[in-house]
Each structure stands twice: as structure tokens, then as C-alpha cells.
Amino acid sequence: MSSNPGRPRFDAVDFAAQYAAFIFLILLVIGFAILQPNFLNPFNLLNVLRQVSISGLIAIGMTFVILTAGIDLSVGSLVALCGLAGAYVAKGGLDSRFAIGAAEQAGNPVWMATGVAILVGMGAGAVQGLAITRLRVPPFVVTLGGLSAWRGAALLLSDGGPISGFTPDYTWWGQGRIWTIPVPVILFAVAAILAHVVLRYTRFGLHVYAVGGNAAAATLNTVSTRRIVFSVYVIVGFFCGLAAFILSARLNSAEAVAGLGLELDVIAAVVIGGTSLFGGVGTIFGTVSGALLIGVLRNGLVLLNVSSFVQQIVIGVILVLAVAVDQAAMSRKGR
Amino acid sequence: MTPLLELSGITKHFGAIEALAGVDITLGHGEIVGLMGDNGAGKSTLVKIVAGNFAPSAGDMRLGGRPVRFGSPLDAREAGVEVVYQDLALCDNLSASLNIFLGRELTRGIGPLRFLDRRAMAARARELFAELKTNTVPGDLVKSMSGGQRQAVAIARTRLAEPKIVLMDEPTAAISVRQVAEVLELIRTLSRAGHTVVLISHRMPDVFSICDRVIVLRRGTKVADKPVSATSPEEVTGLITGAIEAA
Numbered sequence: 119m120s121s122n123p124g125r126p127r128f129d130a131v132d133f134a135a136q137y138a139a140f141i142f143l144i145l146l147v148i149g150f151a152i153l154q155p156n157f158l159n160p161f162n163l164l165n166v167l168r169q170v171s172i173s174g175l176i177a178i179g180m181t182f183v184i185l186t187a188g189i190d191l192s193v194g195s196l197v198a199l200c201g202l203a204g205a206y207v208a209k210g211g212l213d214s215r216f217a218i219g220a221a222e223q224a225g226n227p228v229w230m231a232t233g234v235a236i237l238v239g240m241g242a243g244a245v246q247g248l249a250i251t252r253l254r255v256p257p258f259v260v261t262l263g264g265l266s267a268w269r270g271a272a273l274l275l276s277d278g279g280p281i282s283g284f285t286p287d288y289t290w291w292g293q294g295r296i297w298t299i300p301v302p303v304i305l306f307a308v309a310a311i312l313a314h315v316v317l318r319y320t321r322f323g324l325h326v327y328a329v330g331g332n333a334a335a336a337t338l339n340t341v342s343t344r345r346i347v348f349s350v351y352v353i354v355g356f357f358c359g360l361a362a363f364i365l366s367a368r369l370n371s372a373e374a375v376a377g378l379g380l381e382l383d384v385i386a387a388v389v390i391g392g393t394s395l396f397g398g399v400g401t402i403f404g405t406v407s408g409a410l411l412i413g414v415l416r417n418g419l420v421l422l423n424v425s426s427f428v429q430q431i432v433i434g435v436i437l438v439l440a441v442a443v444d445q446a447a448m449s450r451k452g453r
Numbered sequence: 454m455t456p457l458l459e460l461s462g463i464t465k466h467f468g469a470i471e472a473l474a475g476v477d478i479t480l481g482h483g484e485i486v487g488l489m490g491d492n493g494a495g496k497s498t499l500v501k502i503v504a505g506n507f508a509p510s511a512g513d514m515r516l517g518g519r520p521v522r523f524g525s526p527l528d529a530r531e532a533g534v535e536v537v538y539q540d541l542a543l544c545d546n547l548s549a550s551l552n553i554f555l556g557r558e559l560t561r562g563i564g565p566l567r568f569l570d571r572r573a574m575a576a577r578a579r580e581l582f583a584e585l586k587t588n589t590v591p592g593d594l595v596k597s598m599s600g601g602q603r604q605a606v607a608i609a610r611t612r613l614a615e616p617k618i619v620l621m622d623e624p625t626a627a628i629s630v631r632q633v634a635e636v637l638e639l640i641r642t643l644s645r646a647g648h649t650v651v652l653i654s655h656r657m658p659d660v661f662s663i664c665d666r667v668i669v670l671r672r673g674t675k676v677a678d679k680p681v682s683a684t685s686p687e688e689v690t691g692l693i694t695g696a697i698e699a700a
């Protein structure tokens with residue numbers, strides 16, 4: 119018998135599944151830098167980061183969900199609803215929806231708008247979490263319902279039109295900078311670090327992995343699978359609320375069509391980042407890499423004058439390739 | 454002395470299937486009881502009821518004379534019941550040591566701000582594996598492990614607390630001859646320390662070498678419950694298959 123049997127050997131497929139997004143990201147950055155020197159311009163890079171931060175924030179929450187082998191298709195619609203809810207509070211109703219400047223006297227302080235946006239997100243997540251854990255409707259179906267329902271609620275709330283024109287201390291959260299770093303980028307970075315710590319170093323994080331790895335075994339080992347599953351949908355709801363607020367601040371407007379198709383970018387970032395749709399495997403580092411990869415790809419292709427239609431095709435192909443790598447890693451584990 | 458665990462009239466239905474039909478079992482302190490029966494006889498179902506995973510359809514449990522009702526595996530674990538499940542209940546994506554500590558992780562930190570103490574868990578896991586004389590490595594992912602190493606992880610888990618009862622559902626099904634001897638020795642050690650062990654096994658020699666008593670289930674009913682010294686492998690085989698009606 120060898121002294122150390124079962125030592126993990128270096129495994130190329132495993133490694134690729136884990137770090138593919140990061141490696142590919144670095145290669146892209148190098149490639150674009152060579153083809154288009156403007157790409158490395160700090161303003162451009164910060165711009166990429168700022169564009170990525172909205173979907174990136176939600177992708178952090180989505181990582182928790184997908185780690186439990188769940189999915190949330192409703193995030194785009196929820197962003198519209200949360201953004202409008204926050205804007206509604208900031209403006210004190212629909213009457214002054216277009217009023218700019220002094221007219222927003224009737225409105226409420228920014229922190230209340232932020233709080234409401236986030237609470238609406240968490241509330242919607244809680245509703246979905248309950249439907250999944252108590253009514254045992256599969257996450258795909260529950261959140262497909264949410265995709266429709268939250269958008270409908272947003273249209274109802276806004277009466278179809280936008281709510282725009284916020285105070286400067288509101289728009290600062292989307293347009294402001296600290297030193298030269300855009301505020302959304304800072305929030306994205308802080309959220310990523312916190313989420314990493316929670317997933318990697320806390321009992322809750324470990325239980326998220328355990329539920330995704332083998333929910334039945336986790337339950338037998340006294341992990342409350344229901345509580346964990348419920349929580350991850352509340353978490354992604356929280357990030358939808360925060361992202362919605364930032365988005366409305368950046369655009370100085372909230373509207374019911376905000377976040378259309380956003381779920382695609384978010385899920386793509388998580389999956390390209392190496393998180394397995396089967397649950398139990400994935401990291402925040404991967405998700406951040408995946409989100410950056412999509413952002414850099416879009417930006418670079420724009421700088422190279424590639425049509426946005428081609429961009430969509432490229433991102434679609436990369437998504438499928440990422441899952442193919444995941445499947446290859448999976449099937450060799452005999453699952 | 455009151456018995457440690459008394460089960461009376463335990464019944465369990467899964468839809469139309471009656472997995473257990475009114476089973477009475479009494480376990481004494483420090484006893485080693487062999488639980489035998491054909492596939493589908495209801496052994497694992499009984500284990501999962503005592504472990505708080507299923508609620509019985511009917512029947513009562515008493516632990517140390519007091520009526521108990523386990524609503525969850527946590528209730529059972531806190532009452533001193535440890536289990537090696539037949540399917541081992543392992544998370545493939547986690548390391549051996551994290552699997553051992555799943556649900557009762559060691560943490561450190563200040564106040565409510567607590568973080569996993571992976572090093573302490575790995576160290577304790579290493580000790581447990583040494584006790585079990587297995588070559589399992591605490592940091593390895595369970596998915597990369599052999600059947601015997603996986604079984605060692607599930608058994609090591611029962612050694613974390615000082616349990617009153619250890620239920621082992623075929624703990625020796627996938628392990629080598631040498632490791633079987635270690636597990637049997639572990640069961641004896643547990644019993645000498647006053648722990649009660651229920652061993653579910655299809656292996657006659659294991660049951661006859663360490664158990665004080667053997668209970669046979671057939672299609673959800675108890676058909677025998679007698680000291681090992683008062684029976685023989687032949688009789689037990691007959692009871693399991695139904696060649697002998699009851700004893």
C-alpha cells in the first residue's frame with residue numbers, strides 16, 4: 119500500500135472547469151490589448167467594470183442559488199420591480215414621476231428608497247423560496263412564474279411609464295466615484311469579498327455546498343435543507359434589489375422594461391465561471407471571472423467594430439462550451 | 454434497570470406499502486443487537502425512524518423510560534442516536550473531514566461572528582481515521598474515495614459525540630476483511646463503554662461473532678428475537694427466508 123493513497127492528482131478537466139473563465143479572461147485581455155490599444159485605457163477598463171457590476175452583483179446571489187442546484191429565472195423582472203419600488207418611494211408616488219430638482223420635496227430620503235428596493239427583492243425571493251420548499255414546485259417553474267409575475271407587478275406599479283429624475287445623492291450610487299473608482303464597482307467588489315467569505319468560511323456556506331452536493335445526505339446530517347434553499351432565494355432577491363437601485367441611479371430612471379433578458383447575462387456569468395448547474399461545485403472567484411469575461415468580450419468586440427449580433431452569438435457559444443466542460447468533469451465522477 | 458430504548462407497535466406505511474407492521478423492540482444498555490432480514494424486510498426503515506428521519510405511522514418510542522418523538526435527525530442526534538446509513542449519507546463534493554463534521558462543524562471567532570475551523574476538524578478526523586486504522590485522508594474529496602474509505606468516513610462520524618445508541622446499517626458491506634475486523638472491534642469497544650449498538654448485516658459470521666442478541670425481520674414483522682447463544686446461523690437463515698415461520 120502506498121503511503122498516501124487517494125491523494126488528489128492534478129486533473130486537467132477539473133482544473134479547466136474551475137479556472138477556465140479566469141484563464142480565458144486573461145487571454146482575452148491580452149488579445150484585445152494587442153488588437154486595439156484603446157482597450158487598455160483606464161477609462162475604458164473602469165467603464166467595463168461599471169457595466170459588469172449590475173449583472174455581477176446579481177450573479178453573486180445567483181451563485182448561491184445554483185450551488186444548491188437551483189436556478190432563478192426571475193432576476194431581470196425582479197430588477198424592474200425593485201427599481202420601480204425604490205424610485206416610487208424616492209419620489210413619494212407617481213404624481214411627481216418626471217419632476218426634476220426642487221419638485222421632489224414630496225419624496226423620501228435615499229436610504230428609504232434603497233431599503234424598499236432591497237426589501238421588495240428579498241420579499242419576492244422569500245415568496246419564491248417558500249413555493250420551492252413548501253409547495254415543492256421546481257425552482258425552474260417557480261422562477262419562470264416569477265419572471266412573468268414580477269414584470270407584471272412592475273408594469274402595474276409604474277402604470278407603464280418610467281419614474282425618473284432623482285436627487286444627486288440618489289444618482290451618486292450609480293454615477294458617482296470614490297477617487298476614480300465608480301461606486302457600483304466598489305459595491306460589486308465588496309459584495310464579492312463578503313460572499314466569498316460566507317461561502318468559504320461559514321457554516322452556512324458549507325451547508326449551501328452540502329445541499330447542492332447531496333440534499334438527502336445533508337438532511338440526514340441535521341442540515342436544514344429547507345432553510346438553506348429558502349435562504350439562497352432571499353439572498354439573490356437582496357442582490358436584485360441592490361442592483362436595481364444602482365441601475366436606476368445610473369440611468370436616473372426606473373422603468374418596467376428595465377432588466378429585460380438580464381437573467382441570461384447573470385446565469386451565463388455564473389455558469390461560465392465554473393459553477394455546476396448540478397449544484398455543489400463553484401466559487402465566487404469563478405463567477406466574478408465569468409462576469410468580467412462577458413463584459414470584456416462585449417467591450418472588446420465593440421471596440422473592434424464587431425456587430426452586437428455577433429457578440430450575442432459568441433457569448434452563446436461560450437456558455438455552451440462552459441457547460442460542456444462541466445459535463446465532462448461531471449460524467450467522469452460517475453454521477 | 455429501565456431499558457435504554459423501547460419501541461412498541463412501530464408501523465410505517467409508504468402509500469400502499471407497509472414497510473413495518475407493528476414492531477416491538479427493546480434495547481438494553483451496552484447491548485449489541487444484530488438486526489437481520491431479507492432485502493425489503495424493513496431494516497433501514499426502522500433505522501430511519503429511530504434516527505428521526507421518518508415519523509412512524511403508528512407506535513411509540515421510549516428512551517430511558519421517557520416517551521420521545523423525533524421530528525428531525527437533529528432531535529435524534531441530540532438525544533444520543535448516531536447512525537451509519539446504508540447509503541452512507543455523504544456529500545461527494547466535500548472533503549472527508551467536512552463530511553464527518555457536517556451539521557456540527559467546529560468554528561472559532563468572536564460572539565456571533567464564527568468561522569469554520571477546518572484545521573481543527575481535519576486534525577480530529579485524522580485521529581478518528583487512525584483509530585479506525587483506515588488509510589482515508591481527511592482533506593480528500595469523498596468523490597475520489599474507494600467504497601471502504603467512504604464507509605470509514607460514515608463510521609468516523611458516529612465517534613464525534615458520546616452517543617447512547619449507534620445504529621449501523623450494513624457498515625461492513627464495502628470494506629476489506631482487515632477493516633471488517635476493525636469495525637467489529639470498534640463495536641465491541643463501544644459496547645464495553647456502555648453504548649448500545651444495533652448492527653444490520655447480511656453477514657452471518659459478523660452477527661454471530663459480536664452480537665448478544667439477534668432480531669429477525671420478515672416483511673415488516675419481527676419473527677425472532679433471541680440470544681445468539683440460543684440460536685444458530687442455520688435457524689436464522691431459515692427465519693430470514695421464511696423456511697422457518699417464527700422462533
Ligand SMILES: Nc1ncnc2c1ncn2[C@@H]1O[C@H](COP(=O)(O)OP(=O)(O)OP(=O)(O)O)[C@@H](O)[C@H]1O
Pocket residue numbers: 467470471472490491492493494495496497498499539
Ligand atoms: N422512502 C420510501 N418510499 C417508499 N417506499 C419505501 C421507502 N423506503 C423504503 N420503502 C419500502 O419499504 C420496504 C422496506 O424497505 P427497507 O429499505 O427498510 O428494507 P431493508 O430491510 O433495509 O432492505 P435491504 O436489505 O435491501 O437494505 C421496501 O418495500 C421498500 O421498497
Ligand SMILES: [Mg+2]
Pocket residue numbers: 496497498539622
Ligand atoms: Mg436497508
